Amino acid sequence: xxxxxxxxxxxxxLTLFQAHAVLKEQDLESTLSIxxxxxxxxxxxxxxxxxxxxxxxxxxxxxxxxxxxQSNQNALMLYSQxxxxxxxxxxxxxxxxxxxxxxxxxVQPFRLLxxxxxxxxxxxxxxxxxxxxxxxxxxxxxxxxxxxxxxxFAVNIRHTLNDNSNQFKDxxxxxxxxxxxxxxxxxxxxxxxxxxxxGIFNNxxxxxxxxxxxxxxxxxxTKEDITTKYFEDSNAESQWDASYIIGLFILIIFYAVxxxxxxxxxxxxxxxxxxxxxxxxxxxxxxxxxxxxxxxALLLGVIRMIFFGQNFIIMACGLLVGxxxxxxxILISLLLRLSGEQIKSGFRIYLxxxxxxxxxxxxxxxxxxNSLIHIALCPVLLVCTIWQWIAIRHNNKNVPKSxxxxxxxxxxxxxxxxxxxxxxxxxxxxxxxxxxxxxxxxVLTITCxxxxxxxxxxxxxxEKKDITQTWFFxxxxxxxxxxxxxxxxxxxxxxxxxxxxLSDKIWDIYREKYINTKWFAANILSIAxxxxxxxIFAYLNRTIxxxxxxHFENSDLSTAASRNIMAKNVVQVAVWGTWLxxxxxxxxxxxxxxxxxxxxxxxxxxxxxxxxxxNIYYGISLMAxxxxxxxxIVCEGTRGRVSSINYTSTIVEATDGSIIAxxxxxxxxxxxxxxxxxxxxxxxxxxxxxxxxxxxxQVKQLLYxxxxxxxxxxxxxxxxxxxxxxxxxxxxxxxxVWVSVMTQYVDDGRIMECVxxxxxxxxxxxxxxxxxxxxxxxxxxxxxxxxxxxAI
Numbered sequence: 001x002x003x004x005x006x007x008x009x010x011x012x013x014l015t016l017f018q019a020h021a022v023l024k025e026q027d028l029e030s031t032l033s034i035x036x037x038x039x040x041x042x043x044x045x046x047x048x049x050x051x052x053x054x055x056x057x058x059x060x061x062x063x064x065x066x067x068x069x070q071s072n073q074n075a076l077m078l079y080s081q082x083x084x085x086x087x088x089x090x091x092x093x094x095x096x097x098x099x100x101x102x103x104x105x106x107v108q109p110f111r112l113l114x115x116x117x118x119x120x121x122x123x124x125x126x127x128x129x130x131x132x133x134x135x136x137x138x139x140x141x142x143x144x145x146x147x148x149x150x151x152x153f154a155v156n157i158r159h160t161l162n163d164n165s166n167q168f169k170d171x172x173x174x175x176x177x178x179x180x181x182x183x184x185x186x187x188x189x190x191x192x193x194x195x196x197x198x199g200i201f202n203n204x205x206x207x208x209x210x211x212x213x214x215x216x217x218x219x220x221x222t223k224e225d226i227t228t229k230y231f232e233d234s235n236a237e238s239q240w241d242a243s244y245i246i247g248l249f250i251l252i253i254f255y256a257v258x259x260x261x262x263x264x265x266x267x268x269x270x271x272x273x274x275x276x277x278x279x280x281x282x283x284x285x286x287x288x289x290x291x292x293x294x295x296x297a298l299l300l301g302v303i304r305m306i307f308f309g310q311n312f313i314i315m316a317c318g319l320l321v322g323x324x325x326x327x328x329x330i331l332i333s334l335l336l337r338l339s340g341e342q343i344k345s346g347f348r349i350y351l352x353x354x355x356x357x358x359x360x361x362x363x364x365x366x367x368x369x370n371s372l373i374h375i376a377l378c379p380v381l382l383v384c385t386i387w388q389w390i391a392i393r394h395n396n397k398n399v400p401k402s403x404x405x406x407x408x409x410x411x412x413x414x415x416x417x418x419x420x421x422x423x424x425x426x427x428x429x430x431x432x433x434x435x436x437x438x439x440x441x442x443v444l445t446i447t448c449x450x451x452x453x454x455x456x457x458x459x460x461x462x463e464k465k466d467i468t469q470t471w472f473f474x475x476x477x478x479x480x481x482x483x484x485x486x487x488x489x490x491x492x493x494x495x496x497x498x499x500x501x502l503s504d505k506i507w508d509i510y511r512e513k514y515i516n517t518k519w520f521a522a523n524i525l526s527i528a529x530x531x532x533x534x535x536i537f538a539y540l541n542r543t544i545x546x547x548x549x550x551h552f553e554n555s556d557l558s559t560a561a562s563r564n565i566m567a568k569n570v571v572q573v574a575v576w577g578t579w580l581x582x583x584x585x586x587x588x589x590x591x592x593x594x595x596x597x598x599x600x601x602x603x604x605x606x607x608x609x610x611x612x613x614x615n616i617y618y619g620i621s622l623m624a625x626x627x628x629x630x631x632x633i634v635c636e637g638t639r640g641r642v643s644s645i646n647y648t649s650t651i652v653e654a655t656d657g658s659i660i661a662x663x664x665x666x667x668x669x670x671x672x673x674x675x676x677x678x679x680x681x682x683x684x685x686x687x688x689x690x691x692x693x694x695x696x697x698q699v700k701q702l703l704y705x706x707x708x709x710x711x712x713x714x715x716x717x718x719x720x721x722x723x724x725x726x727x728x729x730x731x732x733x734x735x736x737v738w739v740s741v742m743t744q745y746v747d748d749g750r751i752m753e754c755v756x757x758x759x760x761x762x763x764x765x766x767x768x769x770x771x772x773x774x775x776x777x778x779x780x781x782x783x784x785x786x787x788x789x790x791a792i
Contacts, residue, residue, distance in 0.1 A: 029143040036146045039153035046160050064174045067103065071181050074099055078185060078192075088367050091315075093189035100186035103179065117165050124158040208378045208422045218375060225369040251303070252296075252320065259295035264288050282340020286347065290331040297324040316365045322495065323361045326441045327354060333448040337400065345395035349407045352388040356380070356414070357437045360430060370426070377429060378421045385414040402447065406440060435496035442488030446481055453477050467546035475539060482535040486528050521588040530583045537579040544571050565629070565645055627674060632741045635662065635672035655745070675741040681714045682741050684748055688755050689730030691765035696723060696731065699764055706758040707737065712747045714738035730767040 078092040131151040136144045211218050304317040334346045359380060363373065388411045396404045413436040421429040453476065457463070462470045490510065497506040515522045548567045552560040627633065631642045633652065640654035652660045675682050690699055700721045707719045720736040735755070739747040759766055 029140060029146070032139075032143050032146040032150060036150050036153075039150055039157065043153045043157055046157065061174070064178065067099075068174070068178050068181070070099060071178060071185065075181070075185055078189060081192075089192055091367065093192050096182075096185040096189040100182040103182050117161060121158060121161050121165060124154055124161065128154045128158060206374070207424045208374075211374060218371065222369070222371040222375055225371050252300070256292070256296050259299060260288070260292040263291040263295060266291075283335060283343060286331055286335055286343045290328060290335060293324050293328045293331060297321055297328065300324065319361050319365055322438075323357060326357060326437060329441050329444045329448065330354065333444045333451075336448055337451050342398055342400075345398040346403055349388075349391045349395050349399060349403060352384045352391060352414075353407075353410045353437065353440065355387075356384045356433060360433050360437070363430070373426050373430070377426055378418065381414060381418040381421055381429070385411065385418055388414055406443065410436065410440070431496050435492055438495040439488065439492035442484075442492055446484055446488065450477070450481055453481075466550055467543060468550065471543055474543070478542075479535050479539045483532045486531050490524070490528060519589065526586045530586055533579055533582060537575050541572060541575040544575070563628075627677075631677065632675040633672050634675060639675075679714075680741055681717070681738040682744060684737050684739055684744065684751075686735040686737065686748065686751060686755075687724065687732055688735065688752075688759075689727060689732050689767060690759070691730060691767045694731065694764055696733075698762075699733065699759070702758050702762055702764075703733075703735065703755055706754050707735070707751055710750060710754055712739060712743075712750060729769050 074092070074096045078096050081089045081092050128151065131147060131154060134147060136147060139147065300317045300321050304314055304321075330350050331347075334343050334350075338346050388407065392404070392407050392411065396407075413432055417429040417432045420426075420432065453473070457473065457477075462473055467474075494506050510524045513521045513523045545564075545568050548571065549560070549564050552563045552567070556563075627642055627645065627650065629642055629645060633640065633642060635652070638652065638654055638660060640652040640660065642650060643653045643659075644651040649661045652662060654660055688703075690696075703721050704719055707713065713719055717738040722734050722736070724732040724734045726732075735751070737747075737751060739751075756766070
């Protein structure tokens with residue numbers, strides 16, 4: 001019986017404890033009648049379930065004994081492990097801690113059942129006491145009968161519940177005994193875990209130079225360890241014998257060869273000719289390898305299901321499935337991103353890493369002794385490092401830069417791992433290798449998805465489409481992929497720790513609050529969650545603004561720009577404000593501290609930002625409808641088009657080409673004119689003079705017809721020509737025209753040119769300013785007076 005069955009049994013037991021309560025009825029006799037019905041039904045239900053309950057209780061007892069037996073098995077496995085066999089010790093510790101965690105999860109419903117049963121017994125004790133002491137002298141015979149029946153049923157139900165409680169006491173003793181044993185195992189396993197962690201990160205073994213100086217001794221020790229572990233004669237049959245290990249690898253190699261041959265035959269002979277394009281032929285070898293790896297992964301899953309009782313096979317197949325994932329991701333990524341000529345080079349630069357990954361996984365599967373790792377790891381790393389360097393030198397010009405970058409990182413990891421292994425940190429070296437293998441697997445998976453999505457976007461031309469058609473694509477591209485990138489780092493570390501069966505401990509590391517003060521607390525998981533939320537809210541910010549832009553343009557194109565700017569700012573404040581509040585909550589920012597700090601900060605900032613806040617207020621007022629982008633305004637003699645409005649200033653592009661920034665508060669309080677707010681036309685008054693003696697009516701008609709024929713004035717507003725004054729040199733006429741604000745200067749010029757041409761064509765003089773000079777000759781007397789210096 002599995003854990004789900006036990007939980008189902010406990011749930012069934014809990015459902016039997018129904019309320020079976022009565023409410024206040026018309027009188028006591030009615031209440032007794034209803035209570036009799038309730039107790040009768042409940043008693044019948046208990047009788048009907050009694051046989052089932054006994055069988056289920058026996059199943060629970062058997063399960064408890066099974067857990068106890070498994071606990072004893074884990075105890076023997078854990079206490080018999082040698083400290084120098086790190087992989088074996090880590091596996092045993094993992095089994096012990098996992099069983100303890102599962103037990104704690106499953107014991108809670110059972111305890112709840114016990115507490116529920118105790119409460120039911122106490123409730124029926126009160127009910128029996130109430131029925132026993134009830135005065136029946138005023139009750140009818142039927143009510144007295146109901147009371148007696150209720151009392152009988154209550155006593156019987158109470159006895160049944162008490163029997164169950166006595167049975168539970170035996171189970172409680174079993175649970176307590178198992179819990180103590182599992183807790184002792186868990187505590188011992190955690191101590192060994194700390195020793196393993198210390199061996200990985202703190203305690204270095206002998207450096208490789210010392211190992212080489214004592215090579216003969218170390219070789220003999222390694223040989224003895226291998227003989228003792230794998231080839232020692234034993235009358236007992238074990239799932240971890242060398243025969244099982246060798247048999248598993250032979251079986252996997254056999255199935256891998258079969259899968260490769262089948263895929264080769266299918267791809268070479270059964271693929272229709274129309275699919276055998278030059279591109280397919282150039283990729284055929286890589287396609288065959290990819291399908292073979294996928295087939296091998298499926299076969300490993302089948303093997304794991306067939307041999308479900310073999311712990312070694314389950315563990316080995318699980319690790320090999322992870323390794324086939326690495327191979328499959330590399331090959332699929334090469335197929336999708338590289339051409340046929342590049343695939344060979346791409347495969348060669350990843351081959352050293354694939355080989356190193358297989359060696360490390362093989363070490364983990366066979367649970368090699370530490371002595372063998374100390375001797376073998378450094379030479380293997382040195383060979384793979386040189387191999388990786390040669391592969392990069394010969395193939396880096398024929399592969400994308402991203403793959404070259406990944407392989408250079410692989411080379412760096414090889415070098416660091418080699419240095420760590422040489423210095424004696426062999427287990428840390430293995431951890432680094434496994435981490436990078438898993439991290440590269442995740443990176444290549446995400447790179448492959450990103451490349452496929454880019455090609456899809458180019459094919460469907462998503463850049464030219466609006467957000468209503470592309471929002472889901474960008475949700476995947478801008479949210480899911482970045483979040484997967486963040487999660488890949490945590491996942492790679494988890495897999496690396498799982499090599500030493502430290503997966504439970506890595507979660508403790510993730511949840512450990514490395515910053516834990518009264519005002520602030522943070523761990524790795526909370527930081528990752530905040531980063532993931534950043535990508536979600538960044539996408540929401542962009543998407544909401546894009547949708548609002550489309551909405552504004554569809555509703556009113558003339559005001560869309562200004563409304564969009566205002567909405568964009570509001571959305572940014574709302575979205576990022578929400579993200580900030582959630583992030584602060586995740587970091588457990590203390591509210592009191594936040595209120596005090598923000599209160600003092602806001603007071604100082606309030607005084608410092610008085611003018612800015614004022615500009616923001618007036619900016620909102622302006623964007624609410626007074627001015628919009630594209631409007632022509634006149635302010636203090638400056639005429640120009642509004643090119644931008646934000647919360648602090650308004651940018652005006654003047655007609656002379658200059659850019660002028662007005663503070664919103666200044667613009668709001670100044671006397672400015674919005675020339676396009678009404679209908680887009682403005683009244684211009686132009687003047688022209690004609691000579692005295694001209695026919696004014698004829699002049700007015702000629703000018704009216706000529707200006708109207710230009711078709712540059714407002715259709716609903718006629719051109720008006722009126723006499724202004726009798727000047728010194730001419731009769732001055734005023735021409736009143738409504739011209740477009742956008743083309744005012746050009747239109748005025750065309751009208752003046754039209755007036756000049758019209759008057760000239762009709763021989764109507766446009767007089768220029770003139771003065772008459774009268775020369776008066778002086779008399780002889782006046783000339784004599786002037787010669788004597790007197791006034792004339």
